[in-house]
Amino acid sequence: MTNHNRRRLLLQAPAFLAVPLFLAGCGEAPIDTDEDVDNAARPRQGKSTTVKQGSGQKPVVALTFDDGPHPTLTPKLLEILDDRNIRATFYVVGHKVERHPALVKRIRREGHEIGNHSWSHANLANRSDEMVLSELRRTNEAVQKATGRRPTTMRPPFGAMSPRQSRLVQAKLRMPTVLWSIDSLDYTGSSSATITNRILRRAHNGAIILNHDIHARTIQAMPATIEGLKKRGFRFVTVSKLIG
Ligand SMILES: [Zn+2]
Numbered sequence: 001m002t003n004h005n006r007r008r009l010l011l012q013a014p015a016f017l018a019v020p021l022f023l024a025g026c027g028e029a030p031i032d033t034d035e036d037v038d039n040a041a042r043p044r045q046g047k048s049t050t051v052k053q054g055s056g057q058k059p060v061v062a063l064t065f066d067d068g069p070h071p072t073l074t075p076k077l078l079e080i081l082d083d084r085n086i087r088a089t090f091y092v093v094g095h096k097v098e099r100h101p102a103l104v105k106r107i108r109r110e111g112h113e114i115g116n117h118s119w120s121h122a123n124l125a126n127r128s129d130e131m132v133l134s135e136l137r138r139t140n141e142a143v144q145k146a147t148g149r150r151p152t153t154m155r156p157p158f159g160a161m162s163p164r165q166s167r168l169v170q171a172k173l174r175m176p177t178v179l180w181s182i183d184s185l186d187y188t189g190s191s192s193a194t195i196t197n198r199i200l201r202r203a204h205n206g207a208i209i210l211n212h213d214i215h216a217r218t219i220q221a222m223p224a225t226i227e228g229l230k231k232r233g234f235r236f237v238t239v240s241k242l243i244g
Pocket residue numbers: 066067117121157158
């Protein structure tokens with residue numbers, strides 16, 4: 001081998017070897033998945049794991065109620081929903097589930113969906129990955145214990161979670177992040193009539209409507225809200241049904 005050829009081989013070899021090294025190192029670091037998560041459930045890079053509304057093809061809406069269960073208000077709401085044969089979704093707080101397991105069981109028994117709203121209602125956006133997963137796992141376990149079923153979707157308190165955290169939660173727990181397209185602003189002290197008008201004015205196909213079943217005015221607003229939505233031809237489904 002001439003010196004020239006030897007030199008050419010030395011130059012070519014590193015370039016050839018560098019290809020797989022480059023591929024292995026590109027993109028962001030993959031998120032390890034739990035043993036109970038198959039690869040099909042892993043979100044593709046850049047794919048959104050956050051949902052704010054349904055497809056909008058059908059006149060359906062999802063009523064959602066956060067921050068409960070509340071020992072006196074949630075049962076009143078359940079009566080209203082049951083009388084009208086409506087299914088809603090409750091984003092419950094884990095430590096309240098632990099205090100009121102029978103009520104959570106009743107919510108589920110009456111056909112509603114139970115979602116995960118963290119254990120302590122902390123702002124998860126500035127918590128470590130470990131803390132975020134711990135808040136959600138602990139709540140999943142409490143709901144599972146109370147109802148026999150684990151929540152399949154989650155909503156971060158204050159709607160606060162980064163896209164990276166949402167991907168982590170999807171990868172680790174198979175739970176999409178569910179936000180909302182209509183905020184009833186029922187936590188601002190609005191009257192029940194204002195809450196109803198706010199929802200009806202913005203109602204649209206596939207809407208996910210944010211309410212809280214810890215305010216008396218929210219519960220008082222529901223009969224007229226439901227009536228108004230029905231008059232406009234909307235049907236009521238759970239979040240899981242809405243987002244398929
Ligand atoms: Zn909340």
